Amino acid sequence: MAGLSISSVTKRFGDTEVLKGVTLDVADAEFVSLVGPSGCGKSTLLRIIAGLEDPTSGDIAIDGKGVTGMRAADRNLSMVFQSYALYPHLTVAENIAVPLRMRSLTTTQRLPLIGPFLPGAKDQRAEIATAVQKAAEMLEIGPLLDRKPGQLSGGQRQRVALGRALVRDPAAFLLDEPLSNLDAKLRVQTRAEIAQLHRRLNATFIYVTHDQVEAMTMSDRIAVMMGGEILQCDAPSVIYEDPSDIRVAEFIGSPKINILPIELSNAELTLFGQVLGRITEAAQAGIYQLGLRPEALKLTQTEPVMTGTVAHMENLGSEVYAQIALADQTSRVTLRAAPAERHKLQLGAEVGLGLDLQDGLIFDAVGKRQRRIEVAVTHVREVA
Amino acid sequence: MAAIDAPAAARAPREVNRQARTAWCLASPALALMFLILLVPVVVAGVLSFTNYSLGNSGFDWVGFENYDRLFSRSTYEKMFVATFTYVAVVVPISVALGLGAALLVNSLGRIGDVYKTIYFLPVMATLLAMAIVWEFMLHPTIGVINQTLELSCGTFLEVVPFLANGCADGFPLWLGDRDYAIWVLCFIGIWQGFGFNMVLYLAGLTAVHRELYHAAEVDGAKSAWERFRLVTWPALGPTTVFVVTISCIRAFQVFDTVEAFWPQGGGPNKSTYVMMFAIFEKGVQQNLIGIGSAITMLFLVFVMFLTLIQRWLVERKVHY
Numbered sequence: 001m002a003g004l005s006i007s008s009v010t011k012r013f014g015d016t017e018v019l020k021g022v023t024l025d026v027a028d029a030e031f032v033s034l035v036g037p038s039g040c041g042k043s044t045l046l047r048i049i050a051g052l053e054d055p056t057s058g059d060i061a062i063d064g065k066g067v068t069g070m071r072a073a074d075r076n077l078s079m080v081f082q083s084y085a086l087y088p089h090l091t092v093a094e095n096i097a098v099p100l101r102m103r104s105l106t107t108t109q110r111l112p113l114i115g116p117f118l119p120g121a122k123d124q125r126a127e128i129a130t131a132v133q134k135a136a137e138m139l140e141i142g143p144l145l146d147r148k149p150g151q152l153s154g155g156q157r158q159r160v161a162l163g164r165a166l167v168r169d170p171a172a173f174l175l176d177e178p179l180s181n182l183d184a185k186l187r188v189q190t191r192a193e194i195a196q197l198h199r200r201l202n203a204t205f206i207y208v209t210h211d212q213v214e215a216m217t218m219s220d221r222i223a224v225m226m227g228g229e230i231l232q233c234d235a236p237s238v239i240y241e242d243p244s245d246i247r248v249a250e251f252i253g254s255p256k257i258n259i260l261p262i263e264l265s266n267a268e269l270t271l272f273g274q275v276l277g278r279i280t281e282a283a284q285a286g287i288y289q290l291g292l293r294p295e296a297l298k299l300t301q302t303e304p305v306m307t308g309t310v311a312h313m314e315n316l317g318s319e320v321y322a323q324i325a326l327a328d329q330t331s332r333v334t335l336r337a338a339p340a341e342r343h344k345l346q347l348g349a350e351v352g353l354g355l356d357l358q359d360g361l362i363f364d365a366v367g368k369r370q371r372r373i374e375v376a377v378t379h380v381r382e383v384a
Numbered sequence: 385m386a387a388i389d390a391p392a393a394a395r396a397p398r399e400v401n402r403q404a405r406t407a408w409c410l411a412s413p414a415l416a417l418m419f420l421i422l423l424v425p426v427v428v429a430g431v432l433s434f435t436n437y438s439l440g441n442s443g444f445d446w447v448g449f450e451n452y453d454r455l456f457s458r459s460t461y462e463k464m465f466v467a468t469f470t471y472v473a474v475v476v477p478i479s480v481a482l483g484l485g486a487a488l489l490v491n492s493l494g495r496i497g498d499v500y501k502t503i504y505f506l507p508v509m510a511t512l513l514a515m516a517i518v519w520e521f522m523l524h525p526t527i528g529v530i531n532q533t534l535e536l537s538c539g540t541f542l543e544v545v546p547f548l549a550n551g552c553a554d555g556f557p558l559w560l561g562d563r564d565y566a567i568w569v570l571c572f573i574g575i576w577q578g579f580g581f582n583m584v585l586y587l588a589g590l591t592a593v594h595r596e597l598y599h600a601a602e603v604d605g606a607k608s609a610w611e612r613f614r615l616v617t618w619p620a621l622g623p624t625t626v627f628v629v630t631i632s633c634i635r636a637f638q639v640f641d642t643v644e645a646f647w648p649q650g651g652g653p654n655k656s657t658y659v660m661m662f663a664i665f666e667k668g669v670q671q672n673l674i675g676i677g678s679a680i681t682m683l684f685l686v687f688v689m690f691l692t693l694i695q696r697w698l699v700e701r702k703v704h705y
Binding site for chain 1: 596603
């Protein structure tokens with residue numbers, strides 16, 4: 001097991017720049033997710049780490065040793081592919097054994113008829129069989145060892161692909177959207193299993209996904225990628241609560257964060273013409289953007305900051321999400337409410353919304369987080 | 385249908401009958417044609433193979449297995465089998481291997497690959513009979529371009545090659561007129577003409593190989609091209625290979641145009657290229673010995689049927705995963 005470091009990696013395909021200088025350090029035994037919308041370059045980055053693609057510039061190091069330019073077969077990394085990429089003509093046991101056969105047997109020892117009788121081959125083959133058996137037991141696929149991939153379900157194939165990755169002792173595991181071909185229920189189950197596997201193996205994992213839930217639930221750190229850059233790489237709670245870019249705030253969190261325009265002048269923050277509060281330190285006056293998670297908005301009757309009508313409601317049982325069309329505005333905001341408040345959220349009902357400015361995230365006009373703008377506590381509005 | 389549709393279950397028997405009748409009506413033209421133009425001729429040939437019928441004769445005698453007996457006892461037919469099986473045994477493996485090799489090479493190229501594809505496919509598109517005539521000119525012992533080219537080597541250092549030295553001393557081979565060379569020349573032209581077709585079939589097969597499997601093989605430690613071929617390409621091409629081998633075998637058994645163009649008077653020097661199709665043509669058409677011609681035809685059909693059965697068995701057992 002080893003740490004990994006990626007420094008200023010760029011990649012261009014012709015005229016399109018897919019990666020624009022990505023730098024990321026992954027510690028030994030860390031689980032890092034690369035998450036972002038499709039086309040953000042996360043899979044390309046993973047393939048560059050694996051050695052399946054060469055970076056245009058920049059360096060990759062595994063355990064402190066530079067591997068840029070080294071071919072994938074020599075990097076001692078394991079990879080699980082989105083399509084699982086199992087060899088269809090080999091049984092499950094043979095599939096899992098492939099990485100070991102390729103590394104511990106010589107070309108002649110691998111020959112189909114005479115190979116098993118060559119000196120040393122027997123011991124090697126016995127060792128491989130033991131390792132395969134161990135991997136199969138860990139993933140509970142022992143009974144499937146004699147089947148062909150074509151006879152397996154999606155979830156079983158996924159386990160075989162995992163087995164093939166963990167049968168040897170690689171420097172790191174690279175997983176490329178391994179859950180995207182599974183149905184929703186299996187995905188939740190496998191998610192937990194992969195997280196457990198990570199704890200048990202205590203290995204370095206780099207996990208590519210477009211699903212923020214997977215990233216949030218499994219990772220030690222999440223690297224949010226967009227447009228070929230890592231916008232922020234932090235622990236899941238930091239990514240959610242303290243995003244440093246409006247795109248991170250918008251990508252992570254479901255339903256999406258509400259973004260409202262606010263204005264700062266004379267140390268006062270104004271939203272739709274109402275003064276929300278004062279700031280403690282001087283900051284440049286101008287237009288800013290206020291990000292409010294659905295749970296930061298509250299239903300209120302007394303002195304609401306905003307009013308609107310319920311345009312859509314989603315009842316998830318344990319909580320209720322409502323989209324409120326703001327009065328005199330074209331935009332809608334999403335609100336999270338407790339089930340007890342459901343009766344107030346009938347379609348078309350008029351509601352008042354209050355907010356606590358301290359729960360808000362302030363971004364500048366281009367979307368950079370403005371952490372220096374702090375709201376004075378005394379000026380927080382009273383909410384019911 | 386009825387099983388899915390609950391209300392239809394009540395009137396199921398009548399419905400099923402009606403559907404079956406319609407199905408037979410719709411299939412009957414094709415069935416009739418297949419029967420008339422495929423099965424009847426085979427049966428007729430089978431019956432005629434037990435007679436001494438000649439076209440124009442008012443009647444014929446039943447001769448039992450005499451025609452078949454001749455096939456397996458006379459030296460002419462022994463030569464026929466030797467020529468046919470030599471041709472099949474040489475042309476099939478080489479044209480399949482070359483087809484696969486060319487497909488892999490063409491597949492690894494970008495746009496230039498299309499140019500090669502066209503070049504290799506040209507002999508397939510050409511009329512074999514016309515091409516045979518061109519080959520005949522090229523292979524002419526004295527004025528042919530091949531022997532003239534070989535003669536250029538006389539008096540140079542190339543004479544260290546025994547074949548060229550002998551040629552310069554005693555004259556170069558007669559090719560089509562030499563019983564030691566004729567069958568190999570025939571094989572060469574068969575391969576030249578056929579491998580482009582196999583290449584196209586393999587190219588189609590290669591498009592179905594999952595790209596991610598190559599990446600998986602690379603990560604798993606398959607370093608050489610040969611290992612990747614063994615692990616990914618060759619297994620994926622299994623169904624294609626079975627099909628290509630079967631098609632090549634049948635085409636090799638059917639070789640006729642070149643033999644007829646080169647040696648219209650009967651199967652090459654010392655009958656060394658007296659292949660089955662030519663024997664059928666010579667006996668059944670030229671010499672009007674319908675009985676023996678039919679017997680060879682039946683044997684030919686048995687071989688082809690045998691190959692087809694092997695293919696079906698292989699396809700079902702081995703190559704589909």
